[in-house]
Amino acid sequence: MDIRQEVEALNEELVSLRRDFHQHPELGFDEVRTSQKVEDYLRECGFQPKRVTPTGVVAALSGSGSGPSLILRADMDALPVLEQNDVPYCSLEPGRMHACGHDGHTAMLLVAAKVLSRHRHEFNGRVVFVFQPNEENSGALPMIEAGLLADYPSDAALGMHLWPALPTGQIGLSSGAVMAGLIQFKIEIRGKGGHTGYPQQAVDPVLCAADLIQSLQMIQTREISALEPTILVIGKINGGTASNIIPDTVTLEGTARYLHEDRRNAERNLRERMERIIAGVCATHRAEYEFIVLGSSPVLVNDPLLVDVVRPAAQDVVGGEHNLVRILTPVGEDFSEFSSRIPAVFLFLGCGNEAVGACYPHHHPRFNIDEAALKLGVELYIRAALKHLG
Numbered sequence: 001m002d003i004r005q006e007v008e009a010l011n012e013e014l015v016s017l018r019r020d021f022h023q024h025p026e027l028g029f030d031e032v033r034t035s036q037k038v039e040d041y042l043r044e045c046g047f048q049p050k051r052v053t054p055t056g057v058v059a060a061l062s063g064s065g066s067g068p069s070l071i072l073r074a075d076m077d078a079l080p081v082l083e084q085n086d087v088p089y090c091s092l093e094p095g096r097m098h099a100c101g102h103d104g105h106t107a108m109l110l111v112a113a114k115v116l117s118r119h120r121h122e123f124n125g126r127v128v129f130v131f132q133p134n135e136e137n138s139g140a141l142p143m144i145e146a147g148l149l150a151d152y153p154s155d156a157a158l159g160m161h162l163w164p165a166l167p168t169g170q171i172g173l174s175s176g177a178v179m180a181g182l183i184q185f186k187i188e189i190r191g192k193g194g195h196t197g198y199p200q201q202a203v204d205p206v207l208c209a210a211d212l213i214q215s216l217q218m219i220q221t222r223e224i225s226a227l228e229p230t231i232l233v234i235g236k237i238n239g240g241t242a243s244n245i246i247p248d249t250v251t252l253e254g255t256a257r258y259l260h261e262d263r264r265n266a267e268r269n270l271r272e273r274m275e276r277i278i279a280g281v282c283a284t285h286r287a288e289y290e291f292i293v294l295g296s297s298p299v300l301v302n303d304p305l306l307v308d309v310v311r312p313a314a315q316d317v318v319g320g321e322h323n324l325v326r327i328l329t330p331v332g333e334d335f336s337e338f339s340s341r342i343p344a345v346f347l348f349l350g351c352g353n354e355a356v357g358a359c360y361p362h363h364h365p366r367f368n369i370d371e372a373a374l375k376l377g378v379e380l381y382i383r384a385a386l387k388h389l390g
């Protein structure tokens with residue numbers, strides 16, 4: 001039986017795994033049921049899975065001879081979204097939803113592990129299956145810090161994301177920077193509360209916040225080349241209790257994203273620029289501040305040599321070069337914690353299909369995937385691993 005037929009024979013199992021994860025979404029670092037199910041499935045396939053972090057699962061599969069080691073990675077976390085889809089496998093947890101497709105990623109990698117375990121005599125070296133918690137908020141780093149790459153030394157890593165902006169049957173694959181570096185931050189502006197009739201006796205953090213939101217935009221329009229895309233957006237403002245009271249504090253939260261390959265300095269430079277402007281504006285308003293980085297991940301950069309290895313595998317899956325496209329997105333993805341340490345490739349698996357309602361963007365309450373894409377993802381994991389280790 002060839003790989004395609006073998007995956008096809010497991011399609012029902014693949015879809016029911018995905019639907020089971022979809023019905024039981026768990027937020028980042030709380031993937032208790034999911035990680036248990038992953039571990040049980042791997043054990044049934046003959047693996048000896050290990051926990052690297054409380055919900056981070058790893059299993060290794062050795063081939064017939066010595067050779068390189070390849071990480072295949074999937075993420076398992078869901079989002080705090082109230083699902084609005086009308087499907088029989090809707091989320092059973094109100095306010096939690098797999099709105100980013102990680103249910104599909106987990107199911108695809110499990111079935112890929114099962115199939116690859118039957119083909120271990122066809123490759124040398126080792127495949128390391130990594131099931132990662134909390135992709136939405138920097139969950140890769142704790143696994144790496146807990147010794148993932150030290151305990152399972154690897155030469156390369158491969159990850160993928162279900163991508164409804166591409167139709168089923170297309171794959172996004174290209175070299176260089178493909179997903180943005182991301183800084184999630186919070187700024188607390190501390191003024192001095194008072195009566196809005198006597199603003200001179202207070203220090204108004206609302207006015208300071210308004211000034212700061214404007215001034216921070218200078219970074220992208222006046223300090224960084226337009227050829228080095230940078231996006232700085234405040235998504236949340238919190239402060240004040242009544243129209244006639246000047247509050248003590250205002251809190252801002254936002255994201256800064258950058259999409260250029262300068263991995264070492266881009267984040268540091270951006271943080272320094274932000275802090276300089278925050279300090280200057282707050283000093284102007286006589287306010288104090290605290291600048292807190294809630295999480296960050298570097299730019300996701302695809303290694304050109306590894307892209308060349310994976311390209312023929314991707315062509316085999318989707319029937320030729322014409323179905324491979326270039327994707328470049330300001331969305332962040334913490335697979336970059338792997339790509340900044342070892343050669344890595346991240347692919348975008350088309351799963352868009354309006355006929356089945358798979359036409360909403362990631363994180364939307366009606367996000368869904370065309371499940372026909374799942375088996376293509378499994379095949380992609382398998383063929384890429386066999387190409388790299390074969």
Ligand SMILES: [Zn+2]
Binds near residue numbers: 099100362363
């Ligand atoms: Zn997401």
Ligand SMILES: [Zn+2]
Binds near residue numbers: 100161
């Ligand atoms: Zn995602």
